[in-house]
Amino acid sequence: MTVPEQLKKINWLRILMFYGTILGGTYFARKLPNVLNLLLTRITDIPFTFNYNHGIVTLVTALLFYKFSGVKQEITLLGNHKIKSLLFPFIVLLCYAGFGINNTNGINSHLWALLICSFALIYNLMEEYAWRGYLIESLGNTHYVLKSLISGIFWAIWHLLIFNNFDQYGGFWIFLAFCIVFAFILTFAVWRTQSILVAASIHAFIIQTNMAAVICIVAFILLLLTWNKTLKRTT
16 A cells, blocks of 8 residues: 555544644643642652653543544553563663662662652653554554654654753754654554553653663663564473
8 A cells, every 4th residue: 555545544633633632731731830749849859850741631632532532442551461561661760770860869879760760651651652552553554654753743743832942952853853763663662562661661761871771772672672482492
């Protein structure tokens, strides 16, 4: 099937309704107080900067559209190999906690890394239910390349409502290119594993660019390439 034929088969109205709901919800959610910070200030003075408002919007929107739009959910939290899927967040937490992340809050660097990674994983789960979950599945039998391109572009544009600027990435167009490239990796991961947790873990490993990230990506590649293989018993 040619690319134009694949594009014609996509239910664009459903996708645009989904994307429009996320954009509108994100816009208004960003106007609200940071719910996570309000909760955390009741138990700690540590200034966590995570904002879950827009993550909650993407998660709730994805779950509602799964429920009512007629798209069958095959990409689940743990996917087609539950134990292997759990290895992904374990690797992220183990690597970063082992190397530690420095901070100015007087907290042990290893404990701080564990906290930061845990918050990041939870947030990324919310995002990935939308971008590598519902959006990918709503594209049906569209080719992997098209799914990656569409999810990457939609994902990047959504960030215009979140970031004040893209200076740390060198500008929006570089950020767009990064999102598209990373979308190819994440789309491959969910195609291979059918797991949101795997995508969220890969999404989370870029917390820092250090040796911990290198170890994570090498381990992830090995797991993905050997995903459906099992050890043969010798008699």
